[in-house]
Every structure is written in C-alpha cells, then in structure tokens.
Amino acid sequence: MSQFTSEQIAEIELLRSTRSSTIRPVSEGLEEVLYQPIPVLDHGFVRVIDYMGNDDAVVQAARVSYGRGTKRVSEDRGLINYLLRHWHTTPFEMAEIKLHVKLPIFVARQWIRHRMASVNEYSARYSVLDREFYIPAPEHLAAQSASNRQGRGEVLEGDEAAAVLDMLRQDAGRAYDDYAFMLNEGGEDESRKGLARELARMNLSLNFYTQWYWKADLHNFMSFLRLRADPHAQYEIRAYADVMIDLLKRWVPITHEAFMEHRFGAAQLSATAIQAVRRMIAGETLDQVSSGLTKREWGELCAVLGLPETATK
Amino acid sequence: MSQFTSEQIAEIELLRSTRSSTIRPVSEGLEEVLYQPIPVLDHGFVRVIDYMGNDDAVVQAARVSYGRGTKRVSEDRGLINYLLRHWHTTPFEMAEIKLHVKLPIFVARQWIRHRMASVNEYSARYSVLDREFYIPAPEHLAAQSASNRQGRGEVLEGDEAAAVLDMLRQDAGRAYDDYAFMLNEGGEDESRKGLARELARMNLSLNFYTQWYWKADLHNFMSFLRLRADPHAQYEIRAYADVMIDLLKRWVPITHEAFMEHRFGAAQLSATAIQAVRRMIAGETLDQVSSGLTKREWGELCAVLGLPETATK
Amino acid sequence: MSQFTSEQIAEIELLRSTRSSTIRPVSEGLEEVLYQPIPVLDHGFVRVIDYMGNDDAVVQAARVSYGRGTKRVSEDRGLINYLLRHWHTTPFEMAEIKLHVKLPIFVARQWIRHRMASVNEYSARYSVLDREFYIPAPEHLAAQSASNRQGRGEVLEGDEAAAVLDMLRQDAGRAYDDYAFMLNEGGEDESRKGLARELARMNLSLNFYTQWYWKADLHNFMSFLRLRADPHAQYEIRAYADVMIDLLKRWVPITHEAFMEHRFGAAQLSATAIQAVRRMIAGETLDQVSSGLTKREWGELCAVLGLPETATK
Amino acid sequence: MSQFTSEQIAEIELLRSTRSSTIRPVSEGLEEVLYQPIPVLDHGFVRVIDYMGNDDAVVQAARVSYGRGTKRVSEDRGLINYLLRHWHTTPFEMAEIKLHVKLPIFVARQWIRHRMASVNEYSARYSVLDREFYIPAPEHLAAQSASNRQGRGEVLEGDEAAAVLDMLRQDAGRAYDDYAFMLNEGGEDESRKGLARELARMNLSLNFYTQWYWKADLHNFMSFLRLRADPHAQYEIRAYADVMIDLLKRWVPITHEAFMEHRFGAAQLSATAIQAVRRMIAGETLDQVSSGLTKREWGELCAVLGLPETATK
Structure with a gap:
C-alpha cells in the first residue's frame, strides 16, 4: 500500500475498525476485505466500499418470500443454477456491490460502456490529478497481432521493448510536467494566471490514472465479468475483472459457482x-x-x- | 398484522432477532423498522427488506473519498442540498433500498412504469393468488371530476355509494370464486382437470392484490416519490408513496430534508x-x-x- | 378488420396514402405493412407505426462510416452474424421500431417487464375502455401441466371446457356492465354522480384489452423475441411474438436470418x-x-x- | 469541409442524392441537413444520420391514436407544452435521432455519462487514429476561475497564452509522432514488430479527436441539451450542444419552442x-x-x- 498516503491508510483503518450491529443479511467473505485496496496493474486498485445482500437475497427475491426464503442449501443451489441457466435476471438484480476503483483512463473508457451501473468519477475539472500513469510490465508489452485486428501478438523484446517503454515513460512524464506548469497551481510563477483545470487536463495522456466509485447489481456485475474477464478482452481491463471474480466468490459463493458453470465456462452453439x-x-x-x-x-x-x-x- | 399467518409473523420475527456485526455504514432509523410490514390501504403493506448506504454514502461518493467522506454535518448538509438543487443525480444512485410491497394490481400497473428499478413479482402463472381485493374506504369513493378528466370529484354518498361498494365487492368475490372453481386446485372435483393457472388468473379483476420485491436507488426512489406523492397522483398509489416518504426520512434524514425543499415543495417556473x-x-x-x-x-x-x-x- | 370503426379505417387509409420523399434509408418490407393492423388473438393487433434504419444501419454504425457503410452483401451478412454471435449489442441499438399494440391486460403485464423500451398506454383514468375481453379459442383452453408448475397440459374438453368458457364470458360481461353502470358516463341516471374512471376500472378483469404505443431498438426487440417467442412463454404473448418475428424478417432480413441462427435456434451449453x-x-x-x-x-x-x-x- | 477526404465528400453526396418514397412521417427541416457535417471546434463536427418521427409523433403517442393523432396546430402546441411542463416523458421517447459526431476525447468522456443513449465509437484497438487534436482558439484559452473551482476565469493573454498554446501543440504533436513510431504500421522499420494498437493509443492525450455514432430519443436528447447547453457546462461540450439545439428546432419546431420555455429558460424555485x-x-x-x-x-x-x-x- 505504498501508493497510499498515511492519511488515507488511517482513514481506511478507521472505517475497518468501526463495527455496527445490523439485522440485515451479511456476507462474511466481503466483510473481511471491505475498504481494503486490492492492487491491480502498477498503480491501480479495487476496493469494496459497500454491498447489499448475498446468495440468500437472490433466493428470497425469486420466491417473493416473507422470511429468509432459503430452504435447504441444495435447493437454494439448484434454484440459483436454474435462474442463471434460464436467463432469469431480476433476482440477481436484488443484490448490489459498490467499488472504489483506480484505473488508467483508457481502461475507464472501456469500462464506462457498461451503462447499467452508477459512477462518480474524480473530477479533473475540479481537482488536480496525481502524477501517476500506467506503464505495461515487460511481459505485457505486446506486438500487434497479425491475425486479429484487435488483439495482441508476441511480446516485444530487446531494443524495441526498451525504446517503447522509454517513450511511454518520457511522454507521460513530460505531459504531466507541462500540465503542472500550465496550471501554475501554487501560483509559483506570479506572472502567470494559470490555465483552467478543465482545459489543462487535456494535455494528459490516456494512460494516466483516474478513479471512481462504481456500483452495480449482481446481474450487471456478472455481465461485466462475462465480457471483461474473457480472454478476448484487453489485458488491462481483464486484470480488474480477475480481481472482481475473486470478490464475486467471496460475496456470493453459490452464485459464483453457477456463474463459472453457466456463463464464464459456457458456450453458445448456433x-x-x-x-x-x-x-x-x-x-x-x-x-x-x-x-x-x-x-x-x-x-x-x-x-x-x-x-x-x-x-x- | 391480522392479515399475516402465524408462520409469516414467526418468519419476520426470526429475521428481526438475528443480529450480525458489520463494518458497513448503518442507518439506525431503518434498522428499527426492517422487515416489519407497514399497512397501506385495506390489505396492502410496505416492508423494508434491505438497504445499502445512508446520507454519508452520498457525500462519500460525491467526494470519491478514501474514508467516510464526511466533514462537518453543516458541510455535508450543504453538499447534499447543492447536489439535489443542481440535478447531480449520480451520488444519490450510490444508496439502495429494497422493499416488499403488497398492492392492488391497478396500482402495480402504475408503479411498474418506473423502469429504473428491479422487480420480482409473485407469479400467478406459478402460484395461486389469495382471496384479497381492494375496496375503497367510503371517504375515498369519489365521483369523476367534472373539470379534470383524470381526477376525482366529490365523495359518493348514500344509495350510490352503497350500490357501488356492493357491486365492487360482489364482482370481486364472484371473480375469485370462479377462479378457484376453474383451477380445481385440490382436485375436489375429480371429473375436471382444472384450468391452467396462467389462464385462470385472467378472471381476476384489477383490484386484486399482488406482491413484489422492489429495489431502487435513492435517486430513483426520490423520482418515484416526486411523481407519486404528488396531489395529482391517484390516491391509492399516493397512499404507498406517503409511507415511503416516512421511510426516506428514517433512512437518509438530511437527503429527506433536501428532497422536501428542492423537489417535493419546489416549483418550476417557465x-x-x-x-x-x-x-x-x-x-x-x-x-x-x-x-x-x-x-x-x-x-x-x-x-x-x-x-x-x-x-x- | 371488422373490429375497427369506419373512422379508424379511414384514418389508417389516409396515413397509407400519404407519400413523402426522404433521403433516409428505407425498409421496403416494412413500408408495405406500415399502419396496417395485423390481427392477434380474438380482438388484438399489432401495427407498425414507424421505424428507423434497416440492415445497413447496423453495418454503418459498426463501421462508424461516413457513407452507407455497406460493402458487398456477403461481407455485410458476415459482419452482422459476427456481431450477433459475439454479443456486440450496440450496432443493433441503432435501428428502431414503433408499434401500436392491442393486447389483454395480463399479456401487457408480462410485456412491460421489458424495461428497455418506451410505452404510452391508453389511460383508463382518462378514458373509458371498450367492451372487449379475451376468451381463449377452444384449442388453447388448457389444463394445468402436471409436470411444470408454470405450464399448460392437455386441452380441456367437453363439459369442463364449456363451463370454463361460459364462466369467463359471463364474468367479464358482468364486470363490464357494472363498470359502465358505476361510471354512469352519459349521465343516464341523473340521480347518480358516477364513479371516477380511475376507480371504476378496477372492476375489470385481466382479460380486458388495453392498447399502447411501444417502441424498442432492434437489440431489445430481439431480446423480447428470444424470450417471448420461446416455447416456454405463455401462448398468448407468444402469439404476439410470432407476428413480430415476421415483422423482423420484413424489416431487417439479414439480421432476422442471423437471429434465427444465433439466438432463436441456438442453445447454451454449460x-x-x-x-x-x-x-x-x-x-x-x-x-x-x-x-x-x-x-x-x-x-x-x-x-x-x-x-x-x-x-x- | 476541408477536413474531409474527397472520398468522404463523395460518399456524403451520394447519400444525399438518393431519394426514396416513404409513407412514414418526415421532418422537412432535418431532411435539408441530413448527412451534412456541421463544423464544431477546430476539427469536430455533428452530422444527422437518421431520425424517426417529428412533433406529430409526440402527439400521436400521447393520444395512442389510430391515425396521425394531430388536431388543430394550436391544440397540438398546447398538448406538447402541457406534457413537457408536467414531466410526461414517454411521448417524447417516441421520436429518435442518430448523429455522427467527431469530438475531442475529453468531451467524449463527459458526453458518455448520459447513459440513456446508444453509442458506437471508432475503435483505436482496431484502427489507427488520425493526427487531429483540439487546440483552443485564443478567446477560449481561459484561466482558472478564482471563485468557482470548476469554472473558467479571464482569458489568458500575451506570453502566457503563447506558451500554453505552444506547449499543447508540441506535446500533442510529439504524442502522435511517438504513437505512430511505436505502431510502426507500414512496417517501415523492418527490425521492429510494432506495438499493439490497443497499447499504443495510451500515448495519445485527451485532446485527440475520436468519433462515434450516437442515438437518443427526443426526451433524452433534451435532457442532454438542458445540462450541456447550460452556461455552467464546459465551453467545449457546449459548442456541440448549441449546434444540437439548432437541430432540435429543425426537427421538432413545436417541441423546441416548449423546450426553450419549460426547460432551457425555466428555473426551479425551492x-x-x-x-x-x-x-x-x-x-x-x-x-x-x-x-x-x-x-x-x-x-x-x-x-x-x-x-x-x-x-x-
């Protein structure tokens, strides 16, 4: 967690140490990791901020029940599998998860295409962004695929890899220095007024990190994962989806199992x-x-x- | 709660007596009424089944914060008022509420028009409905308004009121009796196979009660209330909206105050x-x-x- | 078209006889049936009111093209099949269709669950409904399925069929007569004020016909058809979906072919x-x-x- | 239209010269400008690609009519004003418009927050972007506002303006040159494989132009305009919204008038x-x-x- 300020770490620890009593259903698996940032890529993370419901919530809604709605575990598992297999989506809309995500802007641009979710993004009109940008690890620095117009081929090596990494680092560094110069935030240079934040940000490149609060229901969470944890998804968003599949397992273990069986590992035949x-x-x-x-x-x-x-x- | 079976009451009490520890934010006001049915109309109710977030969740999302996001109460109140006044909707999408509602079908048909919500309705294809239908209380039995094509006028009185109430009661009663006859559920009449449930239900009238699980985020919850607690809304759905405004106050007292000021009590000038x-x-x-x-x-x-x-x- | 008044028929003919010149893309197949009611069930219909785009619109959007976007027909077909097979939904959102539908209320209640569509329903708060209700044809009067809780079994026959049909007809007829009596619309009975329309309607049963304007994009139109033309869907909504599949074929023949191959006739393997x-x-x-x-x-x-x-x- | 290739201009002219006959409603105002790019900012544009419906469509849907639905013009105007004033949104969902837009990425990031729309964006995973980036005109090169954290103050002048413009231009130019170098698209440098497109694009800054097809219904089109043509919106997105308000006027003149009266020029009082x-x-x-x-x-x-x-x- 070296990327966090001591103030941020203290805030997170304060949240984790504040226990309340509730009569709502609880997901023990998620409570364990609540608020804690799980690192993704070189500067990114995913943190669970809140959630509503667990596997029982799906069952309870499907049965429109007065009580917990669950019967024996085997019946609940059977029902959840049946619902997912037959595309009954509404019971899975009855559970929600809210994440705090830090991610490169080009990943954010893919992510936001999932419209059935709620988003509050850190505003670079309002605030100044940090000097953090994504540089691929050497093993992810891939050539254009020859066969697939939107895929990657072999890993770049030697001089070419070095040249590319250097270029990405240099350009992003300069973009940020110039962003900071144009802003003239502290007013260091008294002869300059400083460019408006909403304009200066346009100088930053798409590998800079942004962050947002993102909330989705369990149905749309799984739709996201089905597309973004897929091998055809770009590696960088897949890195987030992989972490989120682990969270799915902690949150709703029975639904996770059904998801792996009926969505992720499934195939459609024409x-x-x-x-x-x-x-x-x-x-x-x-x-x-x-x-x-x-x-x-x-x-x-x-x-x-x-x-x-x-x-x- | 005479409308509930002792089994249902036991289920509700079991839920209310099961306390868990959580590090999530809690709304004390809602915990007090969680799972308990609040009566509406003659056989309906609203029960809070679950929720996510409270006033802090709005503030925290608006600030994309690492911690609780709240500052002094006065600043939080100011921020929430500002957000609502300037139609910033996304921070209010960050809190969720889930209700179990029992309501006449004609009310359900108005309610469902709010598309940004999740619904699981009790299925009359799958199960048999109860013998419960809505009959207006005498003070709500109104004549057609002369001035407003979709409004009510004076209350009906005397013979006309009596005739109408009698007719509504008789017709609904007969509709149910014939529904039950056609179903032949218990197989009482061995000479008959019994009509399919998905067909027999068409004999019931629109004042029969249905029930569903309904979930919405705070933004869409308030959109619903703005339209349905409005004096121009039909009385029967307004009866539900009034109860839900009380729940809003319990759940997110600061947002409730801002809602009354900037939505419910506000007016738009052309x-x-x-x-x-x-x-x-x-x-x-x-x-x-x-x-x-x-x-x-x-x-x-x-x-x-x-x-x-x-x-x- | 005996169910239409001569005034309605004249209106439809007037619309069909008014030709305009446009530089927009046109679907010849849909122009042929535009505005004309296609009968469904005993009193229902589907009419195409308007549309936007055709197969080319899908291709053009997928290519974000400056011109028509189409290449050779075989390439367009290949692209449309690829998009559908790989769940690329947005290009199919680029075409729209608008229908006028008359349907029993219990069918409308299933239909409205498809939230990604726009609906304007004839208001029984505002207007008086016609004396039209659905009575199943003898071959669709089915018993409850023994094996499937939400399905139909054998067709009812003999005395039971006769009794059921009679009961449905009698109850609906009485419900309407009493509705009309309570309304006292023409003011025939001067001693009565007449019950408000918004209340009187609750006496009608779920087999009464309502009507609405319904608009969806091609993607959501196909989602509707995949679920509602499925053999597990209730016969009465399937009757509408079958007509709509014919309209799909007229409108976007290449997409229709891909739909039959990759959605309707496809299967998912876990x-x-x-x-x-x-x-x-x-x-x-x-x-x-x-x-x-x-x-x-x-x-x-x-x-x-x-x-x-x-x-x- | 110097920014278009002669091939693109020919494609647009071909589309404009292809007339068809239709019995659908037509908007004469939009037909006049269909397909033609309207310039915005230094390299952007808005082009209407298709539309469905006009003012009549709103009226017709509100009346769920069999024919055109219109009565006298004054009655239609009154109805449209009434609907907009009282937040009846569904009749305005019955008309659609589809645009082809070229816009800087930082504008696209604001725009995409309007979720109730359909988008197909030009893919930089799949294709190579052009060397086009936004540089503010001198009169829009503003300082940070002192009073409003997310607003602009005075225009920058003299040396500061010159330095900022130079910096923006240099950084974007270098970013593109390095992007092209890393791609090694033509394979000029045989010793290099070329970086995958999906990675190389991250070197481009947020002022580079992207383009997309964007479709919305009339209700959501107006919601977009209310927020983005507002003086508090960032100038660069406002430039697009201003052009779109002109299109609104061409498309649905009566609704446009009502929009200016009841939305754009209106105010909400708490x-x-x-x-x-x-x-x-x-x-x-x-x-x-x-x-x-x-x-x-x-x-x-x-x-x-x-x-x-x-x-x-």
Whole structure:
C-alpha cells in the first residue's frame, strides 16, 4: 500500500475498525476485505466500499418470500443454477456491490460502456490529478497481432521493448510536467494566471490514472465479468475483472459457482453448430465445409469441443 | 398484522432477532423498522427488506473519498442540498433500498412504469393468488371530476355509494370464486382437470392484490416519490408513496430534508412565468392576459404564488 | 378488420396514402405493412407505426462510416452474424421500431417487464375502455401441466371446457356492465354522480384489452423475441411474438436470418455440458449420472442434441 | 469541409442524392441537413444520420391514436407544452435521432455519462487514429476561475497564452509522432514488430479527436441539451450542444419552442425560495438573511429574478 498516503491508510483503518450491529443479511467473505485496496496493474486498485445482500437475497427475491426464503442449501443451489441457466435476471438484480476503483483512463473508457451501473468519477475539472500513469510490465508489452485486428501478438523484446517503454515513460512524464506548469497551481510563477483545470487536463495522456466509485447489481456485475474477464478482452481491463471474480466468490459463493458453470465456462452453439454436433455424436466425421459453418465459426466450434480444426474423429 | 399467518409473523420475527456485526455504514432509523410490514390501504403493506448506504454514502461518493467522506454535518448538509438543487443525480444512485410491497394490481400497473428499478413479482402463472381485493374506504369513493378528466370529484354518498361498494365487492368475490372453481386446485372435483393457472388468473379483476420485491436507488426512489406523492397522483398509489416518504426520512434524514425543499415543495417556473414574477415584484399588477401565460399556466402560477387567479395585488 | 370503426379505417387509409420523399434509408418490407393492423388473438393487433434504419444501419454504425457503410452483401451478412454471435449489442441499438399494440391486460403485464423500451398506454383514468375481453379459442383452453408448475397440459374438453368458457364470458360481461353502470358516463341516471374512471376500472378483469404505443431498438426487440417467442412463454404473448418475428424478417432480413441462427435456434451449453458433449463425440456412451449434470440439465441437453434421455448412442 | 477526404465528400453526396418514397412521417427541416457535417471546434463536427418521427409523433403517442393523432396546430402546441411542463416523458421517447459526431476525447468522456443513449465509437484497438487534436482558439484559452473551482476565469493573454498554446501543440504533436513510431504500421522499420494498437493509443492525450455514432430519443436528447447547453457546462461540450439545439428546432419546431420555455429558460424555485418570492410580491424587501436562503441559494434566486444580491426593491 505504498501508493497510499498515511492519511488515507488511517482513514481506511478507521472505517475497518468501526463495527455496527445490523439485522440485515451479511456476507462474511466481503466483510473481511471491505475498504481494503486490492492492487491491480502498477498503480491501480479495487476496493469494496459497500454491498447489499448475498446468495440468500437472490433466493428470497425469486420466491417473493416473507422470511429468509432459503430452504435447504441444495435447493437454494439448484434454484440459483436454474435462474442463471434460464436467463432469469431480476433476482440477481436484488443484490448490489459498490467499488472504489483506480484505473488508467483508457481502461475507464472501456469500462464506462457498461451503462447499467452508477459512477462518480474524480473530477479533473475540479481537482488536480496525481502524477501517476500506467506503464505495461515487460511481459505485457505486446506486438500487434497479425491475425486479429484487435488483439495482441508476441511480446516485444530487446531494443524495441526498451525504446517503447522509454517513450511511454518520457511522454507521460513530460505531459504531466507541462500540465503542472500550465496550471501554475501554487501560483509559483506570479506572472502567470494559470490555465483552467478543465482545459489543462487535456494535455494528459490516456494512460494516466483516474478513479471512481462504481456500483452495480449482481446481474450487471456478472455481465461485466462475462465480457471483461474473457480472454478476448484487453489485458488491462481483464486484470480488474480477475480481481472482481475473486470478490464475486467471496460475496456470493453459490452464485459464483453457477456463474463459472453457466456463463464464464459456457458456450453458445448456433442452430447450424447444433446440427454439426448431433452428426458428430452420431459418428459422422465433419470438416468445415461439410459442417455448413463459416471458417471462423468452425474454428470457434472446434475450440469449444477441443477438436483440431482440420477434421473430426 | 391480522392479515399475516402465524408462520409469516414467526418468519419476520426470526429475521428481526438475528443480529450480525458489520463494518458497513448503518442507518439506525431503518434498522428499527426492517422487515416489519407497514399497512397501506385495506390489505396492502410496505416492508423494508434491505438497504445499502445512508446520507454519508452520498457525500462519500460525491467526494470519491478514501474514508467516510464526511466533514462537518453543516458541510455535508450543504453538499447534499447543492447536489439535489443542481440535478447531480449520480451520488444519490450510490444508496439502495429494497422493499416488499403488497398492492392492488391497478396500482402495480402504475408503479411498474418506473423502469429504473428491479422487480420480482409473485407469479400467478406459478402460484395461486389469495382471496384479497381492494375496496375503497367510503371517504375515498369519489365521483369523476367534472373539470379534470383524470381526477376525482366529490365523495359518493348514500344509495350510490352503497350500490357501488356492493357491486365492487360482489364482482370481486364472484371473480375469485370462479377462479378457484376453474383451477380445481385440490382436485375436489375429480371429473375436471382444472384450468391452467396462467389462464385462470385472467378472471381476476384489477383490484386484486399482488406482491413484489422492489429495489431502487435513492435517486430513483426520490423520482418515484416526486411523481407519486404528488396531489395529482391517484390516491391509492399516493397512499404507498406517503409511507415511503416516512421511510426516506428514517433512512437518509438530511437527503429527506433536501428532497422536501428542492423537489417535493419546489416549483418550476417557465421562462414566461419568470418574467411575470419579475414584473410582479417590480410592483406591476398582472392578470392572465397581461402575463402572457395560458389560462392553465396562469392558474398553476397563481397556485404556486398563493395568489387569487383574478388579478394580482 | 371488422373490429375497427369506419373512422379508424379511414384514418389508417389516409396515413397509407400519404407519400413523402426522404433521403433516409428505407425498409421496403416494412413500408408495405406500415399502419396496417395485423390481427392477434380474438380482438388484438399489432401495427407498425414507424421505424428507423434497416440492415445497413447496423453495418454503418459498426463501421462508424461516413457513407452507407455497406460493402458487398456477403461481407455485410458476415459482419452482422459476427456481431450477433459475439454479443456486440450496440450496432443493433441503432435501428428502431414503433408499434401500436392491442393486447389483454395480463399479456401487457408480462410485456412491460421489458424495461428497455418506451410505452404510452391508453389511460383508463382518462378514458373509458371498450367492451372487449379475451376468451381463449377452444384449442388453447388448457389444463394445468402436471409436470411444470408454470405450464399448460392437455386441452380441456367437453363439459369442463364449456363451463370454463361460459364462466369467463359471463364474468367479464358482468364486470363490464357494472363498470359502465358505476361510471354512469352519459349521465343516464341523473340521480347518480358516477364513479371516477380511475376507480371504476378496477372492476375489470385481466382479460380486458388495453392498447399502447411501444417502441424498442432492434437489440431489445430481439431480446423480447428470444424470450417471448420461446416455447416456454405463455401462448398468448407468444402469439404476439410470432407476428413480430415476421415483422423482423420484413424489416431487417439479414439480421432476422442471423437471429434465427444465433439466438432463436441456438442453445447454451454449460461448462459441464461441454465436457459431456466432448466425451460423446469421442465415442463414450453417457447417461445422466455419468454426465455430471443434474436430471433437469441432462434432460435439457438431450433435447438440444436430439437424444433420448435414457442413454446416448 | 476541408477536413474531409474527397472520398468522404463523395460518399456524403451520394447519400444525399438518393431519394426514396416513404409513407412514414418526415421532418422537412432535418431532411435539408441530413448527412451534412456541421463544423464544431477546430476539427469536430455533428452530422444527422437518421431520425424517426417529428412533433406529430409526440402527439400521436400521447393520444395512442389510430391515425396521425394531430388536431388543430394550436391544440397540438398546447398538448406538447402541457406534457413537457408536467414531466410526461414517454411521448417524447417516441421520436429518435442518430448523429455522427467527431469530438475531442475529453468531451467524449463527459458526453458518455448520459447513459440513456446508444453509442458506437471508432475503435483505436482496431484502427489507427488520425493526427487531429483540439487546440483552443485564443478567446477560449481561459484561466482558472478564482471563485468557482470548476469554472473558467479571464482569458489568458500575451506570453502566457503563447506558451500554453505552444506547449499543447508540441506535446500533442510529439504524442502522435511517438504513437505512430511505436505502431510502426507500414512496417517501415523492418527490425521492429510494432506495438499493439490497443497499447499504443495510451500515448495519445485527451485532446485527440475520436468519433462515434450516437442515438437518443427526443426526451433524452433534451435532457442532454438542458445540462450541456447550460452556461455552467464546459465551453467545449457546449459548442456541440448549441449546434444540437439548432437541430432540435429543425426537427421538432413545436417541441423546441416548449423546450426553450419549460426547460432551457425555466428555473426551479425551492420551497423556501417560493416563500421569499411570495413575500417580495406582497411588497416586502428581503435580503439574504431574511430570505431564509443560504448565500449561494440567494445569489441564484436573485439571478433568476434579475435582482441585485444586496437587497430587493
């Protein structure tokens, strides 16, 4: 937690030491980590600020019950799996989680596309940003993928890696120095008025860190994770999603298990793909052409089924 | 609570007696009434099932703070008032409340129009509804308003009132009896298979009670109250909104105060109305024609200003 | 169209005969049926009132293009399929459709649960409803399913069918007569003031018809269809969804084709189901127990794969 | 239109020259400018790509009508004003507009906070951005406001202005050059693989231009304008909102007029402010203390009423 000021650490510790009594449902797993920053990337973090409900809340809402709504654990697990499998979304909207996240601006720009969430972002119109920017670790400094227009290829090495890292660091450093100069915040240079904060910020690059409070219900939290913890998501947002999957597990262990089974580890088969699978089970040997799928779809189906793309069986 | 079975009462008491320790923020006012049904109309109720956050949550999110975010109470109050006055909605999205509501279907049909909320309704496809329907109390049995196409006029009296009450009661009673007959649930009549629940329910009238779990954030909770606690709202939904305003006060007393000041008791003046007010303050005597407002707008402005509609000063 | 007054028919014909010139994209398929009511159930209908965009709009938005955005038809088809397969939802939000729908209230109550749409409903606070209620055709008068708590079983027959139909018809008829009596709209009975419309409506049962304007974007239109044209949806709402799938085909033929392939005819396999399929393709014979799936999941998988539930191969 | 390639201009002209026949409602005002870029800031623009409905659509939906729904123009105007005044939002959701916008990233970050809209943004993961960045015109290069933490003060002049403009230009230029170098797109330098696009983009600063397709309904379009055309909005987003208000006028002239009257030029008075106004109309002379308002609220009320802040009358 070296990135935090001692004042911030004290504030966090104060929050963690203030216990109250409640008759609301509690998630023991989340209480353990509440308020504590979990590091992500080089300067980022995720902190759980608050939550409402747990696995019981899903069950209770689905049953519109007067009491806790839970029956035996096995029945609750069965119900949660059934709801998720059959796309019953509203019971999962009945639990909420609120995070404090520090993240690079280019990650924030992807994240904000999830509209069914509430956000309060630190305002650079109002306040001055810190001198913190993201520089990829060497193992994440990747070349453009040759096959996938929006993906990464091999890791850059040697001189090229060094040159790129140097350039990113230099440019961000200069951008910040000039930002601070234009602001003239302390009024060090009495001959200058200082540029308005809302204008000066435009000089910062997209790897600078911002932070926000972000709140979503359990349904939308899982929608976020399904897309952003996916291997096709950009590594930098995936790093956040991975931490959030751990939080999901702490918060609602039964729902987490169902999520891994019916969302994260699941696959959708198109009408034509279903026919192909039926024929393969019946013993037929298929290839892309005979499957009736496009090349890309065939490749995706083979990946799901763990088959080589050339031919089956 | 005579409308509850002893089993339901036991479930509610069990929930209320189960205390946990939490390091989350707590709303003492809501803890006091958590899970307890507050009666509305003749068979309805509102129960708080869960909540997240309190006045501090609004302040903390607005400041994107590391700690509690609150400063002195006067500063927090000032900030909350400022946010509400200037339509900053996101900090108020950071607190949530979840209710269990029992309400007549025609009220549910108005309520559901508020889309920014989560709902799980008791399913009459899946279960059998109870024999409970709404009959207005005599003082709420009103005639059609002559002046307002969607409003109520005087209270019905004497024979007409008696006839109407009798008719409502008879028709609902028969609708339920026939619903139960068609269902043939217990299989009493072995010669009949029993109509599917999803079909039989169509015989019930709109005054039958349904129930749901309903969850909204503080911003949308207040939007609901602004419209539904308004004197122009139908009395039956207003009865629910009135109870919910009391809950707002228990939950977030500072926000409640700001809500009464800047939403509920506030008025919007159009560009032309502002000009009219300026002229009146400057000492001019206006009437509808000279104000430049339409008859209806003039009437609304006079109501806001506590003036007779004929002429000012 | 016997259910329409000659005045309504004239209005519709007037709309259809008024041609304008536009430089916007046009869907020829929808222009052909614009404004014309398509009958559903015994008194309902769906009418397309307006639309924005066509298949090109999806492609153009996905490419953020300066012009039409389309390339060769085969490339456009490939892109639309890719977008739908990989859950890219925003390009499908770029086209809109607006319907005028007449539907029983119990269907309206299911329909309104789709929150990402705009609705203006005919107000029974403001106006008097017509004497129109839904009575199932004999072939849709089904018994409660024994196996599925929210499904239908066999069709009712003989005396039971006759009794049920009679009861539904009688109760709805009486409900309406009493509604009209309580309203005393024309003031026929001078001794009565007439009950307020907003109260009298509560006497009507859930099979009475209401109507609304409903607007959704193409993405949410398809979400609606995926759930409501599904065999598990209640027949009465499915009747509307079936008509709307035809409209989808007229409007955006390429997207319709992709929808049938990647949504409507598709199936989701859980992580465990994928393993089971892999083993079956490898030649293994599985049953429910060895599959690792629950009984219900195993049944669902067998249905997708066209296999008997007992054992495979 | 010097910022467009001749290919883009040809595409736009092709779209404008393709006329179709439609029986949908048409907005003549918007047809005139459809597809044509309207310049904003130094490199940005707004182009209308498509629309659905016009003033009639609002009226028609509010009346749930079979035909056009319009009566006399004066009645339609009265209805639209009534709906807007009384916060009836759904009829305004029945018309849609779709724009193609080119805008600096820091403006895009404010814009995207309006969640009730659909967006497809040009992807810098997938494609390479152009060398275009925003540099404020000298008259918009403002100092930080001394009184308002999130506002602008006087315009910078002389050496300071020159230094700031130079710095912004230099830093953005270098950021782009280094972005291009790291990408090594053409493969000019054979010894380098080229950094992945999704990483290289992080070197660009927030004044670089991005572009997107953006679609909103008329209700949310007006909500955007109310906040972003407000004098307290940052100048750069206001420049876009001003152009969009002109488009509103072309599209739905009656709604535009009502918007200026009941939203843009309107003011909200708090409960206490209403009391203060009542007393002033009754002839009382008030100051901040006797008004019961805070200093800030009193200042805001005086601004609305066109009064000096010291004392009234």
